Amino acid sequence: MSDRTSQNAPGTGGEQQPLLRIRDLEVGFQTTDGIVPAVRGVDLTLMPGQTLAIVGESGSGKSTTAHAIINLLPGPGRITGGSIEFDGKELTKYSEREMEDIRGKLIGFVPQDPMSNLNPVWSIGFQVEETIRANGIATGRKDVRAHAIQVLREAGLQDADKRLKQFPHQFSGGMRQRVLIGIGLSSRPKLLIADEPTSALDVTVQRRILDHLETLTRDIGTAVLFITHDLGLAAERAEQLVVMYKGKIVEAGPSKEILQNPIHPYTQRLVAAAPSLASRRIQSATHESASHALSDLDYAPTQVTEGLDLIAAAEERLEHTSRTKRPDAIVVKDLTKVYKIRGQGKGASGELIASDKVNFTVEKGTTTALVGESGSGKSTVAKMILRLEDPTSGSILIDGQDVAPLKGKGLLDLRRRMQPVFQDPYGSLDPLRNIGNTIGEPLHTHNVGDRASRKARVLELLDQVALPQTLITRYPNELSGGQRQRVAIARALALKPDIVVLDEAVSALDVLVQAQILKLLADLQAELELTYLFITHDLAVVRVIADNVCVMQKGRIVEAASTDQVFDNPQEQYTKELLNAIPGAGIALGV
Amino acid sequence: MSNNTPSPNHFVAPLEETPLVAIDAVKVGERPSNLWIDAWRDMRRRPMFWISAAIIVLIVIVALFPTLFTQIDPRECILSRSNGAPTATNILGFNKQGCDVFSRIVHGTSTSLSVGIIVIILTTVLGVLFGMFAGYYGGWLDSVLSRAGDIFFSIPYILAAVVIMSVFSAYRNVFIISLAIGIFAWPATARVLRAEILRVKNADFVMAAQALGVSRFRILLRHVLPNSIAPVIVVTTISLGAAIVAEATLSFLGVGLPNSTMSWGNDISAAQTDLRTAPQTLIYPSIALSITVLSFIMLGEVVRDALDPKARAQR
Numbered sequence: 001m002s003d004r005t006s007q008n009a010p011g012t013g014g015e016q017q018p019l020l021r022i023r024d025l026e027v028g029f030q031t032t033d034g035i036v037p038a039v040r041g042v043d044l045t046l047m048p049g050q051t052l053a054i055v056g057e058s059g060s061g062k063s064t065t066a067h068a069i070i071n072l073l074p075g076p077g078r079i080t081g082g083s084i085e086f087d088g089k090e091l092t093k094y095s096e097r098e099m100e101d102i103r104g105k106l107i108g109f110v111p112q113d114p115m116s117n118l119n120p121v122w123s124i125g126f127q128v129e130e131t132i133r134a135n136g137i138a139t140g141r142k143d144v145r146a147h148a149i150q151v152l153r154e155a156g157l158q159d160a161d162k163r164l165k166q167f168p169h170q171f172s173g174g175m176r177q178r179v180l181i182g183i184g185l186s187s188r189p190k191l192l193i194a195d196e197p198t199s200a201l202d203v204t205v206q207r208r209i210l211d212h213l214e215t216l217t218r219d220i221g222t223a224v225l226f227i228t229h230d231l232g233l234a235a236e237r238a239e240q241l242v243v244m245y246k247g248k249i250v251e252a253g254p255s256k257e258i259l260q261n262p263i264h265p266y267t268q269r270l271v272a273a274a275p276s277l278a279s280r281r282i283q284s285a286t287h288e289s290a291s292h293a294l295s296d297l298d299y300a301p302t303q304v305t306e307g308l309d310l311i312a313a314a315e316e317r318l319e320h321t322s323r324t325k326r327p328d329a330i331v332v333k334d335l336t337k338v339y340k341i342r343g344q345g346k347g348a349s350g351e352l353i354a355s356d357k358v359n360f361t362v363e364k365g366t367t368t369a370l371v372g373e374s375g376s377g378k379s380t381v382a383k384m385i386l387r388l389e390d391p392t393s394g395s396i397l398i399d400g401q402d403v404a405p406l407k408g409k410g411l412l413d414l415r416r417r418m419q420p421v422f423q424d425p426y427g428s429l430d431p432l433r434n435i436g437n438t439i440g441e442p443l444h445t446h447n448v449g450d451r452a453s454r455k456a457r458v459l460e461l462l463d464q465v466a467l468p469q470t471l472i473t474r475y476p477n478e479l480s481g482g483q484r485q486r487v488a489i490a491r492a493l494a495l496k497p498d499i500v501v502l503d504e505a506v507s508a509l510d511v512l513v514q515a516q517i518l519k520l521l522a523d524l525q526a527e528l529e530l531t532y533l534f535i536t537h538d539l540a541v542v543r544v545i546a547d548n549v550c551v552m553q554k555g556r557i558v559e560a561a562s563t564d565q566v567f568d569n570p571q572e573q574y575t576k577e578l579l580n581a582i583p584g585a586g587i588a589l590g591v
Numbered sequence: 592m593s594n595n596t597p598s599p600n601h602f603v604a605p606l607e608e609t610p611l612v613a614i615d616a617v618k619v620g621e622r623p624s625n626l627w628i629d630a631w632r633d634m635r636r637r638p639m640f641w642i643s644a645a646i647i648v649l650i651v652i653v654a655l656f657p658t659l660f661t662q663i664d665p666r667e668c669i670l671s672r673s674n675g676a677p678t679a680t681n682i683l684g685f686n687k688q689g690c691d692v693f694s695r696i697v698h699g700t701s702t703s704l705s706v707g708i709i710v711i712i713l714t715t716v717l718g719v720l721f722g723m724f725a726g727y728y729g730g731w732l733d734s735v736l737s738r739a740g741d742i743f744f745s746i747p748y749i750l751a752a753v754v755i756m757s758v759f760s761a762y763r764n765v766f767i768i769s770l771a772i773g774i775f776a777w778p779a780t781a782r783v784l785r786a787e788i789l790r791v792k793n794a795d796f797v798m799a800a801q802a803l804g805v806s807r808f809r810i811l812l813r814h815v816l817p818n819s820i821a822p823v824i825v826v827t828t829i830s831l832g833a834a835i836v837a838e839a840t841l842s843f844l845g846v847g848l849p850n851s852t853m854s855w856g857n858d859i860s861a862a863q864t865d866l867r868t869a870p871q872t873l874i875y876p877s878i879a880l881s882i883t884v885l886s887f888i889m890l891g892e893v894v895r896d897a898l899d900p901k902a903r904a905q906r
Binding site for chain 1: 598795
């Protein structure tokens, strides 16, 4: 196993001593059924000052590999074989005490979730000072304090000395992640491990944070091991790329080369399915020449990428939707929602305008995407259209009918024509009801057909979303996220609605599964003439699925146009920022 | 597969080492599983579950058919045998009145168990109603119901039961004593359920049901309540043991069941004066009480572990 790695492991070549050298690393998790391997023989080499990204889906072992380096494996995890050589020292032989000296001081770590990684009961200053003291960077009250202020300044926080006294809840997610990066880099480590550092953040924040991280680590000369699920992001931020699949490295090498010439079928799948890359590719193709077909880009879709190729899916979609004027399915006029909120201080109360005079229309049989970052009001608009929230003012017309006064029977009829699919595949199915009952519930509620015909319809729906019919007696806990989302789609389609509101319906899924679901949605639209309102934070996905885009910011629609117009010729500064934040901007794709 | 050869530092694993599998293939077990089925499979594997369940079944049989276990009449008391030592037929000896200790324990079982069962029926019905409506509908209804619960919660139920039993001293029977314990014990159940309902009612599947047009009350009964009931079952199992103790305590204090009713609490109370001369009269009813209460608490613990995988992972 080691002969191949010595020849062509990533980053070898060059006479410099590698900073990190992992050989044949194996990590297993002890369970009642024995040891379950999570990492199976990983080799990688990281040179000083270099940035290397590990890319993979959930369960690929990428985070486990990173955690194994600093011996922070969760509970039952054990390194079962191989070696980790850091700066010439063998880390696997280190005791817990010796590792404590390495962690923080020589290897910094930036965790995934900025919300839960700062202790809410201690001030930011206390937590930064704690790190500084623990790593022996400075001693003495004044010195430590001065260092803490410097760390926060470096993290890009203005008036750092005042910020020291504040608590985590007074910081936004982006600011917290800046603090964590500051803490991670405070001792000038030789290596920084960043485990999905921006997955929980908005795209524009993500871009700023990663730019900042890049500048900092370049100045200090820190090598970065970057863990991510987003191939576009990895390629943009790292020189070296390692693709992991089922605990093994399937492909490794220079980022650009892997993107342009993916060889392992799994990497080919990832490249085909990554929305950020697909959207970039479509973009460059339309710019290059109008007649340039989208799919004959730098690699030909092969059999392994069948059903996953987002560009092919986008092309197929375009064939179905002709550019003729269709009747309006949804018309939203001056839709406003104001929440009363309790303010800080005694008796103070304020108003939060979640949606401010929102106007847009969705034509029958087309897809309109409502795009915005967290807090933009996009989900509030979706809930008002679904009549799950009542608007403060404004109106919603569905097929020309005002939905506000609808009650009882009228409202039931509306619900029959319009169905939602929600984001969280683990929360949107009742865990105690089997799949058959879940999909059949709408039929039951609306008294459609008898028992036998309902069952037949449920089986038909399972076929439509490509799930085996045997699932009818099974419960959601046996299904993966993607399969649960298929069940949710089947439930939404049970009453043969005209309109489906997809509220971040693919955001929680792994890229390959996401691509499959996007393909399924496109197929269903073509087959059933569905109208989609697609709520998302991810502009990259919009490019492949939507006909029209409305960009929302702070409760308002700042830009609304066809997808091509928005991507090719954005009018608003905010839209431009969002577009620039799609990972992969800096990569030449060799079209 | 590729159109050009990779550069020397571009590593590609041979396909045989990591064969591609179908994306998101459906893999289900042989039998269906959900929370309850999983919990049952988990409990079935634990000796603790079988031990406590077996003891509880035995206790129930003893309570229903005491004569299967002893032929001796517990009311046949002969003073000359007062505090007498065990014999071949009277295996646990005699108490102060000269009655057979074993027979009294066997015949007292039904009292203790009835009190326990009536109390948990009462607390569960009241607790579920209050907790369910308070948690689900919220607003002023929650304020009213929760404050009502707080009032009852603020008074220790043993103290309240002592007062009630003293007031109704003329009507001391199994039902009244259960009422006295249960009427002040339900807020614990209500609180647990309310908290759980508050959590579950924000789940996406509730919103999905709403968007389907399912009525609010129906959502409560079909989706919210079944997903919130697990902790109530745990609390109930454990509080059954506590109710049996409460009855014994009240009887011990002399405000429980009348002396004419056979109960473990009464026997323990009567035996306290003879602890040194005839310890068996105190010890054996106490052991019966402990075993019963422990079985219910143990069962409650097993059920909790089975229903809450997080607690399981921490062990």
